[in-house]
Amino acid sequence: MIQSLNLPVPLHVKDQDLTLRRATxxxxxxxxxxxxxxxxxATRGDNAADADxxxxxxxxxxxxADPSNDLLVVSGAEHEPLAMMQLTRIxxxxxxxxxxxxVEAVRVSSGNRSSGIGSAMLRWVMESAxxxxxxxxxxxxxxxxxxxxxRFYERLGFVGSHRxxxxxxx
Numbered sequence: 001m002i003q004s005l006n007l008p009v010p011l012h013v014k015d016q017d018l019t020l021r022r023a024t025x026x027x028x029x030x031x032x033x034x035x036x037x038x039x040x041x042a043t044r045g046d047n048a049a050d051a052d053x054x055x056x057x058x059x060x061x062x063x064x065a066d067p068s069n070d071l072l073v074v075s076g077a078e079h080e081p082l083a084m085m086q087l088t089r090i091x092x093x094x095x096x097x098x099x100x101x102x103v104e105a106v107r108v109s110s111g112n113r114s115s116g117i118g119s120a121m122l123r124w125v126m127e128s129a130x131x132x133x134x135x136x137x138x139x140x141x142x143x144x145x146x147x148x149x150x151r152f153y154e155r156l157g158f159v160g161s162h163r164x165x166x167x168x169x170x
Contacts (some may be wrong), residue, residue, distance in 0.1 A: 100133035
């Protein structure tokens with residue numbers, strides 16, 4: 001179970017004391033802004049429009065209600081989310097019945113990119129969360145256009161071993 005992770009946890013990043021914690025409904029507007037702050041997400045409709053607030057609220061409640069999912073944020077002293085990521089535990093038959101931990105929607109606010117927050121988040125996933133949920137593999141996908149992100153993930157030890165496909169349901 002993802003939601004059995006022992007949170008919150010402190011993250012110390014470049015002389016900042018931050019907290020990795022579960023997202024709450026109070027974070028919804030900040031989460032929408034984090035998504036809109038990303039140029040690729042913005043082209044996909046994540047523009048923090050007030051008209052979409054209900055849809056994001058429904059999605060956040062669904063994630064929080066699902067014991068195989070969690071939405072985590074990194075916050076500072078003001079408790080405002082500076083970064084976010086979704087984790088999904090996927091039991092599987094492949095690789096000898098291995099469980100995977102999927103990392104999705106990794107976003108760091110533009111003012112905090114290259115600050116070490118993303119590295120701290122993903123190292124926690126790789127070193128603590130994966131073991132806590134019994135995962136033998138941590139995986140993520142990244143848009144082909146995110147070349148900087150690909151270099152970042154590779155520096156952390158991720159290997160670009162697969163090619164992903166998507167089908168948009170209309």
